[in-house]
Amino acid sequence: MRALRWHGKEDIRCDNHVPDPTIEDPRDAIVKVSSCAICGSDLHLYDGFMPGMKHGDIVGHEFMGEVVELGKDNKKLKVGDRVVVPFTIFCGECDQCRRGNFSVCERSNRNKDLADKMFGHTTAGLYGYTHLTGGYPGGQAEYVRVPYADIDSVRIPDGLTDEQVLFLGDILPTGWQAAAQCEIEPTDTVAIWGAGPVGQFAIRSAVLMGAKQVVCIDNVPERLSMARAGGAITINFDEESVVERLNELTHGKGPDKCIDAVGMESHATRSIDALYDRAKQAVMLETDRPHVLREMMYVCRPAGVLSIPGVYGGLIDKIPFGAAMNKGLTFRMGQTHVNRWTDDLLRRIQEGQIDPSFVITHTVGLEQGPEMYKTFRDKEDGCVKVVLKP
Incomplete structure (x- = not known):
């Protein structure tokens, strides 16, 4: 064959x-x-x-x-x-x-x-x-x-x-599980990093589950257009600050639920931490590029949920775990x-x-x-x- x-x-x-x-x-x-x-x-x-x-x-x-x-x-x-x-x-x-x-x-x-x-x-x-x-x-x-x-x-x-x-x-049940892990309530803002296939299904799942607003972060025009067609507000991270825009959309409170539909190969282009990850990954001192995880932990509303369907393979560095602990964030993840x-x-x-x-x-x-x-x-x-x- x-x-x-x-x-x-x-x-x-x-x-x-x-x-x-x-x-x-x-x-x-x-x-x-x-x-x-x-x-x-x-x-x-x-x-x-x-x-x-x-x-x-x-x-x-x-x-x-x-x-x-x-x-x-x-x-x-x-x-x-x-x-x-x-x-x-x-x-x-x-x-x-x-x-x-x-x-x-x-x-x-x-x-x-x-x-x-x-x-x-x-x-x-x-x-x-x-x-x-x-x-x-x-x-x-x-x-x-x-x-x-x-x-x-x-x-x-x-x-x-x-x-x-x-x-x-x-990818359909993966996007669905990503949203289900958030236990979405009618007042929730759900932010989704990545407008690839899993992100697209997470958007539509969050909408079906009744989120107040769904926001999707990416930088590829075709994917962002598809995300808007599914009911999402979009942020192009090449053109504006993700943190500032999310705070604007939530009146300074931050999104209630955050979904990482990217995983180990995030493609942030303007942040120092992303450049740091690429350098360490190139010399095999770090396996994954966790820019999205850091950004979610920073911007998520206290007592919020981080749902992680994106695949990670090994070791990650410079994770602001103190912020996650002190903000009382809940992590839900897995295949x-x-x-x-x-x-x-x-x-x-x-x-x-x-x-x-x-x-x-x-x-x-x-x-x-x-x-x-x-x-x-x-x-x-x-x-x-x-x-x-x-």
Whole structure:
């Protein structure tokens, strides 16, 4: 089969003659991929900032398709079912899964010992990502093996296009969880850093949850325009002070809830701390660029909430933790518990409350994937979200 594979920093290739996946466990399924996507988290691999990658790893964790083969104990699916596969792999039986904390499943990371050493305790296995999360082959391929497919997969009813439901596997529930973690009240101002795909869904989620006003911070015109279309007030951080504008919009009180939809590669251009982070990252003295975290901690209203769906990979520096402690800020973060939200979100799609396809700007064949990684990373050609068709 063909698949996109990681061969080093800024080196994603569409390789031919990659071995087809096979059934390895009785609960497995093999899915023929009909659509997959490039996620902002994939860029951390492309840019070489995520440890634990190996040459030849198949990348991609947003995908869907048709079930073509099943393990003998998988009784909940049938060949021909159309499914979206969440990026978090979970068993459904461990203590964390029973609590609905699917992204920290205690069993699905087959490299548990590595994760224990890095994080203190293992997290769930993830598709197409670092070997710290299991090293599972990803979904930017023609076929994928899906472990625990009897409980993990989301069956899609007839009448919905791939483009409407593909993002149930990651960015739609990620944006939704980011807003849900804020426990939004009708009087709240919610500030969202990043107008990429997760930020766009966080905007629409916060609006659906009844926020008084939603503010989005970015510097890419096409993304800011899309954010305004979703109901947000926008701030271009290249043109005005984020802190001053947020204080103006909140009469000096600061936003009640803040969402970091950027993560480890913030692109602030005018701040001293951002230049400091880039210099330290270049010589491997710091893994992540946490400008957004610092800004949120500084500007958030006392007793507010910081929700962090943006991915961080390691060590960060110069965090104003004293400000966060003394202001009584609450931090809520983590990889998304995708299946906690999928039933409700699928219903909302069916009822027309949201059509996730609005975020797609580019649809190309799998073989064009490598060049689209660069286009997406560099925000060229108005690129917000790339869908690949194997």
